[in-house]
Amino acid sequence: MSDTDKPALTMAPKMYVHYCEHEGCEMWGGFGRSASKDEPPHWWCWEHFPHKSHEQEQALIRQRLEAIQRESGAK
Template sequence: MSDEPARLADGMTPAPRERARVLGHVCEHAGCVKHGGFGFARPRQEPHWFCFEHRDDGERYL
């Protein structure tokens, strides 16, 4: 592997920064406003999102 940073090929342009952001999932635990990085859902059902601290609360949605 090279230590050089990756570069786009000639003629290519980078994607706009607004497309390269994290989705805005917020923890569903009452009173928590942290990022909900852990999603729980059964197939074809709406997902529920929880932070690291409250991820055990999501088990009831499986």
């Protein structure tokens, strides 16, 4: 198995390309927010999106912990 076995993306990129604004983060910025319609929106990955609800923050923390537990238990 190698990455070259994956099928190439055939979908043409129609969307404006925007990555997470968090410094040093190179994740895709799938979550945007603009203060007003006159200002360009800002984009973040889900992890750095600063407008999550408390419940969403807690769910993200839980997912991280579960991922860590899975990794440490895998070997």
